[in-house]
Each structure stands twice: as structure tokens, then as C-alpha cells.
Amino acid sequence: xxxxxxxxxxxxxxxxxxxxxxxxxxxxxxxxxxxxxxxxxxxxxxxxxxxxxxxxxxxxxxxxxxxxxxxxxxxxxxxxxxxxxxxxxxxx
Numbered sequence: 001x002x003x004x005x006x007x008x009x010x011x012x013x014x015x016x017x018x019x020x021x022x023x024x025x026x027x028x029x030x031x032x033x034x035x036x037x038x039x040x041x042x043x044x045x046x047x048x049x050x051x052x053x054x055x056x057x058x059x060x061x062x063x064x065x066x067x068x069x070x071x072x073x074x075x076x077x078x079x080x081x082x083x084x085x086x087x088x089x090x091x092x
Contacts, residue, residue, distance in 0.1 A: 001030050003031035003032065005030075007033070008061065009021075009023065009024055009034070009035070009036050010037050010057065010058065011036055011037065012054060020036075037057075
């Protein structure tokens with residue numbers, strides 16, 4: 001990560017928040033744009049399940065940011081020549 005990156009952290013009020021806050025502080029040292037969202041109303045789940053409850057809002061964020069930037073959020077950037085060449089190296 002560097003100053004061109006953005007880190008989004010969802011804080012759900014659980015024990016994982018301490019780790020997320022540490023990551024936000026560390027990213028700040030690198031000049032990363034940091035966004036912390038206090039996720040009120042997140043369903044109460046066991047701590048180990050919380051990433052699953054929080055991933056959907058992040059997927060929506062990524063989707064709408066991609067649309068705003070005029071990119072196709074469903075291609076995984078394979079519509080861009082450099083990324084298509086890189087993906088070709090992976091065996092599925």
C-alpha cells in the first residue's frame with residue numbers, strides 16, 4: 001500500500017475493532033487514505049462470523065465505486081489488457 005491506496009475499515013463494535021484500528025494507524029504511516037465506518041445495526045453474530053456480515057456492504061461499496069469510475073465491476077479488470085495477460089498465467 002502507498003499514498004495511492006484507500007483502506008476502508010468497518011468497525012462493528014467487537015474485539016476485531018482493535019486490529020482494524022491498528023491497521024488504520026499503520027496505513028496512515030504510509031500515506032494511505034483511510035476511511036473508518038462504524039457499522040451500527042450489524043446483525044449480532046459470533047466474532048468469527050462477523051467478516052461475513054460485513055463483507056456485503058464492502059462489496060456494494062466496491063461495486064458502486066467501479067460504476068462511478070466507469071469500469072465494469074464484474075470483470076475483475078480482465079477487460080484491461082495488462083490484467084488479462086496477468087490472469088492468463090493462473091491455471092484454474
